[in-house]
Amino acid sequence: MYPIVLLSFFGIVTLFLGFSKSKNILLPATLLFLIIALAGNFLEWNKGPLLYFYDMLRVDNVTLAFNGIILLSAFMIFAISGGFQDNPDSEPAEYFGLMLFSLVGALMMVGFQHLIMLFIGVEILSVAMYVLTGSNKRNLRSNEAALKYFLMGAFATGFMLFGITLLYGATGSFKLEQIQGFASNMQVGSESYILYAGLLLLLIGMLFKVSAAPFHFWTPDVYEGAPTIFTTFMSTVVKTAGFAALFRLLSGSFTGVYGFWWIVIAAIAVLTLLVGNIGATSQNSFKRMLAYSGISHAGYLLIALTALSKPSQNAIIFYSLAYSLSTICAFGVLMLVSKEKTIGGQPNEYYDAFNGLAKQNPLLAFVLTVSMLSLAGIPLTAGFWGKFFIFTSAAERGIIWITVIAVLMSTVGIYYYFRVIISSYLKEGDLVKIRVAPFYKVILVLATFLTILFGLAPGIFEGLI
């Protein structure tokens, strides 16, 4: 609960800091705010389930773990943004303020116990992201991405709201516990149909936000058009929060009707895996490939949701962490490399921008390689164990066929993840030595180190939650 209150306050403070002449204070200040929020988050560790705001928010160790992942990724993203110093048109105070506010929304989604809280959290997060996507005002691509994201997001909100309404009509409550109580001993009748319809519509709304197929079509366009730093934010923070919310929703109030929804989620998971992996192979732009890779990772996470067995919870937490760390590395290197060359006024985000990266910039090439290996799920990286835990959770429930499809799809993944490694090590290129700010380097190395650490010793996480 502390980080929600703290970040709301700090967001306002950040906006006021924007009035000061010196823009140099903004970045250290926001990083400090995030560290305070992280510390505040873990103050409640092991204090047991606590309920706040008239039982609308639940704080337990699962909530705190998800909050920790979200705040840690946000910290890294803020740090590699470099305070937006390189772009004279940027408005750093507004960007940081909006990102802090959107974090509040993400944290509300993670701990919600009441559907009002879920709705408000999703909206706080999304509305801030619409603005940030379009923050490059003169750039038509950024404009287009913002409009697409906004229209699709608002459309999804409509589905979500109608779903919540139908759930309320069937059960008479917005509280997860009471919905659970109703759904567990419900008779077949008109009310059960309304409940099923409401659940499906609510799921459609949420799956839109986490970009699962067939509701994924906005993702590649938006990820490609948005400024890269906000794409990173979208693909880590928004996705983690979305899956935390889906997990809490399904495990908190619909275990009683598992037989109804598991096949729906399973079908969507398979479709998402197919679309994400096969879509990614045909891309020439690295950024767009990462968008499709984000879709395919949503598919893996959906498998854990389908199973909803005992290991699912840890699997989702571990996978989100592994995915966030590698994605931040990948986008971090992309931001540095793409600035070197431009194509038609746009930064070069194609694979050939990485040609010959390893010769002059061995560190960047290494960071990129580790992150690609982790995303592909090669052993000795965190991504491997993430996939392993997810497959274990599916096996626990006895759903083997979905695991087989997922393993097949992850071999497809190796093809497109290795393309960039091949570009950077084996192909000839004229990339000069890229100057990297020391702090930027520290963050990239830290994320790589954590990826390898969790890959070597995944047990660090085991007993914690």
Add this chain to the structure above:
Amino acid sequence: MIPNPNIPEVSIPSVIQNIPLQHYLILSTLLFVIGIIGVLTRRNAIIIFMSVELMLNAANLLLIAFSSYRSDPSGQVFVFFIMAVAAAEVAVGLAIIVMIYRNTRNTDIGFLNKLKW
């Protein structure tokens, strides 16, 4: 306030309850579907946006109906939240549309084709 003797005293929930709940359900579902069709078929960003608002208002109407049938105020409280959030969305959405109009002199979504695979 002095009650007007010419108007019989009826509470708002009882007025709402004069109409069967199914009718509210059918009406809001129809409004919701009209909204979806509008979003999927129209090409102008502002009209798409209006259709989205129609979807939200279908949900609002249904929430009010459920809430008064159950004599439970929490549904009506939710409506206030939806209205506040919808207003925030309108502000951001219209700002984005104005930004695009400035750059392209158009609000037709067919013009947005820079991002394609």
